[in-house]
Amino acid sequence: MKATIYDIAREAGVSIATVSQVINGKGKISEERRNEIMEIMERLNYQPSVIAAALAGKKTYTLGLLVPDISNPFFAEIARAVEDRGHQLGYSLVICSTDNKDERVERYLTLLQQKSIDGMIIGTGMDNKEILNPLVEKQIPIAMIARELPEQAVHTVVVDDYIGGKLAGKHLLQLGHSRFAVLAEQAKVRSSRERVRGFREALAEAGQELPERRVLHCDFVVEDGKRRTLELLAQADRPTALFCCNDLLAIGALQAVKELGLRVPQDLSVIGFDNTILASVTDPPLTTVAQPMEEMGTMAVDLLIQELKKEQPQPKQRTVLRPELIIRQSTGVPGQQ
């Protein structure tokens, strides 16, 4: 069997309390005792049980990460950043892909609670804003990442979606476009709405309008981006510029244009959002609004850990990072050969 604290204590001829002290570096233990005990732990290959420690009042040193889909490159990169920072600080990461379904969110939430994880990072949207209520009441540390939920008092790390949309709009305007369309995520996704709002505002400031029918809502998958773009391009007065609320949709758009034998950016300029690895490998490489995924992950973890270190609830922070326009080759002057 695995060695327990009792085995160590017996071997060392001391009490388990003493062993516990040296494990946690607490109390006053004589140098020699301490060394002797450490040596025995080494020899018996003793590994303290996190489970038992947690039950006795310590933490589980485990964090939960809720995202729509871990196989989506954007969230995969976020996850990596979160994992790394957590690992540095001694925490493990449980991943939960929600597919943006409230039902899955709730299942994962109760599951994580039953497992007594120390805190959760939430990067998935929810239809029902009250889903988090129970957690907030129980004071379970929460940090939102890449999504926000203003109706809850939780730490938040987001990119300024509004500005991101604006950056996209201005870029397209500057290239001389005048017929725009948008591929948005589902209406319930606030960040998507903000991006569209920023985009529309940029156009408005230039006296241009974005008709509602030119804003198409998609599921978070390539195929849907393609399908909707095909619809868009079938319209008589088709747009010359398309703003997609994430890179995946933009890729779908690229595929649709190709399928119709048209060209990007000559026939349609396409701009994405996120700047995942995908944006750099498309044909043509995708102009996109970059989110600083690594910083976001790191900051969310830091916020969370800082919260659960203190006993007192901390004042909730909302950190807004600035997105950056990455110009590649999927945008250009309309109609140019």
Added chain:
Amino acid sequence: MKATIYDIAREAGVSIATVSQVINGKGKISEERRNEIMEIMERLNYQPSVIAAALAGKKTYTLGLLVPDISNPFFAEIARAVEDRGHQLGYSLVICSTDNKDERVERYLTLLQQKSIDGMIIGTGMDNKEILNPLVEKQIPIAMIARELPEQAVHTVVVDDYIGGKLAGKHLLQLGHSRFAVLAEQAKVRSSRERVRGFREALAEAGQELPERRVLHCDFVVEDGKRRTLELLAQADRPTALFCCNDLLAIGALQAVKELGLRVPQDLSVIGFDNTILASVTDPPLTTVAQPMEEMGTMAVDLLIQELKKEQPQPKQRTVLRPELIIRQSTGVPGQQ
């Protein structure tokens, strides 16, 4: 405070033993008692502590997944499949990105053990084949995925790398190529070695040779693929066909070709491995050898769960899935315009 089994018992006027029974659906409890207790649990919003149950001898219902890098699309897709299958069966997933470093592997391994996870799925290579010894001895259920370790008795789910390499070689041969090169992963990665061996064998069967100097070893990142391809194309007698041991390297190759003002496939045919989402969005779309990632993930989980359900150690299975050549547009007849 959170409700415990004692609260429920007190409220229902029964013993905790009885409550435990109804939670686990064991023993004989009268219909009425059972309903009454369930109703109270509902009302008090009782959530049994997995931690406590685990300490008392049950499982933690948590699995560990070790991969080189969760932000790598191949592993992200594997992770999603593993997560889904695990979740269906009631298990959570802790992800661990190892960067292919033994040191990180070991840290994660002890961490996961201390947390008493029920089993681990390992998709990362290791220099030291003995790293797993302690786990195997402790009978901790293990399933290898996409990597193998024949020196250990563990469940394994892999694609036939040798055949995959051969498929790639044959395809290139058939197109009429005669000067080949390979971008391999680090020499310690067995699957990569097997792919190269299969590739070489295909050439040999056609009386062609693959000189050792034409096999370049890379780190698992786009940049390295690019760098090495640049080197390759600088050689006098440069290859017309390049087999890359994963899609990421192939993308690097594509970038290198572009940077030199050359074209794919006219100047260089490129073939990848994995068939991640990346392969479908590159310019040109990448011909690649597909691994059935979803099936692999599902099978690995099933193997693991089946193992940890039984008390007795099970006979270890090795499942080899057949890779499939996906022909897109990055391969063609050499020199063709």
Added chain:
DNA sequence: TTGAAAGCGTTACCAT
């Protein structure tokens, strides 16, 4: 500086 003992929230065995 060290030890005894009371929990932590369950499970499971043995009584009743």
Added chain:
DNA sequence: ATGGTAACGCTTTCAA
């Protein structure tokens, strides 16, 4: 059909 209780492995007072 139900209850009492030891055990799981550890932390943490409180005494000594």
